[in-house]
Amino acid sequence: MNSHAPNIRPIIRQLDETTANRIAAGEVVERPASAVKELVENALDAGATRIDISIEDGGKRLIRVGDDGCGMSPEDLPLAMARHATSKIDGSDLLAINSFGFRGEALPSLGAVGRLTITSRADGADGAVIAVAGGKPSPVRPAAANRGTVVELRDLFFATPARLKFMRTERAETQAVAETVRRLAMAEPWVGFTLSADGREIFRADAEQGELFGALQARLSRVMGRDFIDNSIPIDAERDGLTLTGFAALPTYSRGAAVAQHVYVNGRPVRDKLLTGALRAGYMDVLASGRHPAAVLYLTCDPQMVDVNVHPAKAEVRFRDPTAARGLVVSALRHALANAGHRASSTIGDATLAAFRAEPVVAQPQRAYQMEYRPSGGAIRQAFEAQAPVLGPGFSEAPTARSEPVETAAPMDAPLGAARAQVHENYIISQTEDGMIIVDQHAAHERLVYERLKAQAEVSGIASQALLIPEIVELSEGDAARIMAIADELAGLGLVIEPFGGGAIAVREAPAMLTRLNAAALIRDILDDLADQGSSDRLRARIDAVLSSMACHGSVRSGRRMSADEMNALLREMERTPRSGQCNHGRPTWVKLNLSDIERLFGRKE
Numbered sequence: 001m002n003s004h005a006p007n008i009r010p011i012i013r014q015l016d017e018t019t020a021n022r023i024a025a026g027e028v029v030e031r032p033a034s035a036v037k038e039l040v041e042n043a044l045d046a047g048a049t050r051i052d053i054s055i056e057d058g059g060k061r062l063i064r065v066g067d068d069g070c071g072m073s074p075e076d077l078p079l080a081m082a083r084h085a086t087s088k089i090d091g092s093d094l095l096a097i098n099s100f101g102f103r104g105e106a107l108p109s110l111g112a113v114g115r116l117t118i119t120s121r122a123d124g125a126d127g128a129v130i131a132v133a134g135g136k137p138s139p140v141r142p143a144a145a146n147r148g149t150v151v152e153l154r155d156l157f158f159a160t161p162a163r164l165k166f167m168r169t170e171r172a173e174t175q176a177v178a179e180t181v182r183r184l185a186m187a188e189p190w191v192g193f194t195l196s197a198d199g200r201e202i203f204r205a206d207a208e209q210g211e212l213f214g215a216l217q218a219r220l221s222r223v224m225g226r227d228f229i230d231n232s233i234p235i236d237a238e239r240d241g242l243t244l245t246g247f248a249a250l251p252t253y254s255r256g257a258a259v260a261q262h263v264y265v266n267g268r269p270v271r272d273k274l275l276t277g278a279l280r281a282g283y284m285d286v287l288a289s290g291r292h293p294a295a296v297l298y299l300t301c302d303p304q305m306v307d308v309n310v311h312p313a314k315a316e317v318r319f320r321d322p323t324a325a326r327g328l329v330v331s332a333l334r335h336a337l338a339n340a341g342h343r344a345s346s347t348i349g350d351a352t353l354a355a356f357r358a359e360p361v362v363a364q365p366q367r368a369y370q371m372e373y374r375p376s377g378g379a380i381r382q383a384f385e386a387q388a389p390v391l392g393p394g395f396s397e398a399p400t401a402r403s404e405p406v407e408t409a410a411p412m413d414a415p416l417g418a419a420r421a422q423v424h425e426n427y428i429i430s431q432t433e434d435g436m437i438i439v440d441q442h443a444a445h446e447r448l449v450y451e452r453l454k455a456q457a458e459v460s461g462i463a464s465q466a467l468l469i470p471e472i473v474e475l476s477e478g479d480a481a482r483i484m485a486i487a488d489e490l491a492g493l494g495l496v497i498e499p500f501g502g503g504a505i506a507v508r509e510a511p512a513m514l515t516r517l518n519a520a521a522l523i524r525d526i527l528d529d530l531a532d533q534g535s536s537d538r539l540r541a542r543i544d545a546v547l548s549s550m551a552c553h554g555s556v557r558s559g560r561r562m563s564a565d566e567m568n569a570l571l572r573e574m575e576r577t578p579r580s581g582q583c584n585h586g587r588p589t590w591v592k593l594n595l596s597d598i599e600r601l602f603g604r605k606e
Contacts, residue, residue, distance in 0.1 A: 029109055031167065032059025032156060033176035038106035039151050040184050043067035046149065049207060050192045053181060057198070058173030059156065060164070066150040072120040074128035077140050080107055080118065081132055107151075111135060113163070114156040120149040134159040178203055182223050183269045186262060186296060189219035212245070220247060220296055224260065227253070228294060231345040235297065237332035240324045242301045244332050249294035251286040251337065252581060252588045253345035260294035265306060265317050267298070272317055275299070277533035278326040282333025284537055285450075285544045286579050288586030295333075299325065322534050338578035342415065344588045352438075352591045353601070415575050416590065419567035426558040428567045435594040441567075442558045443583035444574055450551035450584050451577050454544070462494035462543060464509040471507040471519045472500055479527050480505055486530075493539050497523075511539075513546045548584040 029035050036053060043051045046069025056062040072080060110116050111132030121127035127145030131138045157163040167173060174197050185193045185205045195203040205222050208215040213234060221229045231253035235246045249260070263275045275297075283293040307318040319325045412418050416439070417432035428439040475483070480503045483490075487497055494511030507519040522539065529536030556562070562570070574580040574589070583589050 029106075029113065029156075031176060032063060032173050033180040035059065035063055035110055035114075035153055035156060036065065036177050037180050037184070038110070039063070039065040039153075040181065042106065042151075043069055043149070044184070044188060044191065046070045048148065048191060052194045052196075053177075054196045055174065055177055055198075058167075058170035059177055060167060060170075060173065061154065061156075063153040063156065064150065066148065068146070068148040071122035071125075071145075071148050072118075072128075073122045073125040074140050074142075076122075077118060077120065077128055077130040078137070081111055081116075081130060081137055082108065108132075108135075110153055110156075111137070113160050114158060115154040117152045117154075118149065119143050119145050119152075121145040121147055123147060174202075183262060186219060186223050187264050187267050187269060187298070189215035216245075216296075216298075217247070224294075224296065227347060228260070231347065232294070233336045233340050235295075235332050235336055237328060237335070239328045239331075240321065241305060242299060242325060242328050244297060244299050244328050246295065246297040248282070248297070248333055248336060250340060250343055250345050250581065251283060251293070251579070251586055252348055253294060254287055254291035254586065255294055256291065258292045261292065262296045264296075264298045265308070266300055266303065268308065268317075269315070270317050271315050273533050274319070274322050274326055275329060277535070278329035279333070281326075281330045281535075281537050283337070284541060285548070285584065286337060286582055286586060291586055297329065299329070326533075326535055340581070341576075341578060342574045342580040342590070344581035344590060344592075348588045349592050349594070349597075352593060353597050414571070416571040419564055419571060422562055422567065425561055428562070428570070430567075430571060432592070434596075435592060435598065437590055437592050439571065439574075439590040440583070440588075441556050441560075441562065441570065443587060444570060444580065444589040445555040446548075446551050447580050447583050447589060448570075448573055448577050449555045450548050451579065453547045453551055457543070457547065461492065463512040464491075464494035464496060465512040466509050467507065473505050473507065473520045473523050475503045475505060475523075475527070477503040479503065482530050483523060483527055486526075486536075490526075490539060493543060495519075495522075495539055511543055513550075514542060551584060 029038070032055065036055070036059065040051055040053065043065060046067060048067035048069035050068045052064075052066045054062070054064040107116070107118070112135040115131070115133045117129060117131045119127065119129040127143045128140050129143035129145075130140045157167075168176075177197075178195060181193060181195045181203055185191070185203075189208040192207040193203065193205045194201060205219060208218045210218070213236075217229055228249060229247065232247040232249045235244055235248055237244045258276070261276065261279060263270055263272065263279070265272070265275075279293060279295055279297070287293060305320045307320075412431055412433050414432075417430035417437050419428055419430045420436075421429040422441075423429060426441055428441050430437045430439065480499065483497065483505060484499060490497060494509065494514075495507070496509035497505050497507050500506040505523070507523070510517045510519060522542070526536040526538050529538055556570070581589060
């Protein structure tokens with residue numbers, strides 16, 4: 001017996017409008033940040049150039065959003081509070097959507113669960129105000145107002161008190177609102193935003209000027225921080241009617257969590273598995289385990305190519321051709337990172353300087369007017385020891401440091417300078433026109449060998465090995481069809497499969513370099529990827545891991561002494577090789593110290 005079935009036949013009832021709006025509010029308004037998102041998007045759709053947001057008690061007591069957009073007439077206000085009434089679309093084509101809002105649910109939903117007041121004035125019309133509390137509207141009244149709209153939402157969820165139990169602390173809700181405003185501000189650089197919490201301004205981004213990339217760069221500097229822009233690469237690519245722009249950070253400027261990843265589709269911030277998976281794939285072999293890339297990407301296309309009507313919150317999208325969208329993101333990121341060559345994040349040099357920086361310590365009381373400097377972590381002592389061989393009589397020679405003759409023809413104006421010494425048989429010290437560079441010889445050469453192996457594999461293909469006994473993998477008919485749909489792609493990576501009847505497939509050949517391959521487990525993992533994000537890079541990642549291991553064993557080892565010519569040859573090859581700023585495991589291969597910063601360490605500059 002069905003436990004959900006009652007003993008008597010249920011009666012079908014038409015829900016009243018207030019109840020319907022409260023149900024809709026559960027989908028649209030999850031927390032104060034959701035309400036702010038809906039109201040700010042309405043302001044953007046109204047053509048606002050300035051949006052001011054104020055909240056109290058994390059948005060639970062008050063949310064106020066004011067804009068200088070087109071405004072509404074007194075006749076518009078009652079319609080704005082009616083469910084499924086909207087000025088954004090005419091209903092003839094749900095794919096022709098060029099606005100943030102279009103469902104006509106946000107305002108009536110907010111009015112159903114809180115105390116909502118809208119004051120607005122359009123050009124050529126009188127100002128007016130309408131109030132709705134718990135879904136019950138009041139008559140429209142005249143009001144003094146500037147052009148634009150001010151929406152006040154008080155006592156959120158007072159009409160549905162059970163929802164208040166799911167609210168987090170005031171601080172957490174305020175942070176969520178701030179993050180929502182920041183995400184929207186990053187998509188609209190020509191619009192000014194302010195956010196105040198309990199009377200204190202916590203975010204401000206004035207409208208930017210100039211063309212797209214310049215305006216975006218200035219806005220992202222305000223929101224993401226100057227370090228992000230200084231350590232990122234511009235993205236600008238187009239394919240099959242899709243355009244991708246934005247900024248992607250260098251691999252060495254990675255994060256411990258996916259908190260600095262922002263993806264927009266036609267200006268709408270989205271959290272889409274397909275696109276976030278493509279972002280990870282673009283950084284596949286340049287990030288350390290457990291690290292996440294930082295990027296702000298804007299994907300634009302004809303509205304007919306993407307369905308934004310997937311969920312009431314409009315945070316999910318569905319592409320007509322998901323393969324094209326993913327392929328554009330992956331290829332654009334890989335191409336941009338390859339073109340970045342040997343670049344590494346500037347923050348690595350800052351961290352290196354911090355390791356050398358001395359800590360001021362007050363000496364004995366009778367000599368309190370003098371300052372004694374204590375090296376941090378022994379770094380400065382090691383630096384002096386490394387220079388001992390070239391300091392002349394009176395200094396003990398450090399056996400693990402060697403200087404090279406300066407007569408070398410290597411140019412100091414080259415990006416990575418001219419090799420001058422090798423310390424601890426692993427670190428190359430090179431001199432540039434404005435500072436010095438420290439190179440990890442093993443990590444750098446490992447990346448160079450790895451890139452050569454990958455290039456060779458691209459040209460000659462991945463060699464496959466025929467199995468003596470084909471491995472039969474039993475699958476459902478649907479899974480078998482999905483894996484056979486990418487059979488040609490797998491064959492190009494050395495994995496040859498064919499149907500074996502029913503839902504089974506036969507693995508005939510496997511990549512020769514994968515000597516201990518569990519074909520059944522790999523096939524199922526690939527199927528999981530296909531189900532989760534529509535594609536899989538799992539086999540490519542396995543092959544790259546083997547190539548990386550081969551590169552590690554075939555590269556210059558730590559502890560090997562190198563001549564000046566060898567060191568300079570390594571530096572020049574790094575300058576020519578894509579992604580040489582980080583090793584195969586995502587760690588930096590070199591660090592730069594500017595001469596001005598070094599001089600500050602020794603008190604030569606203030």
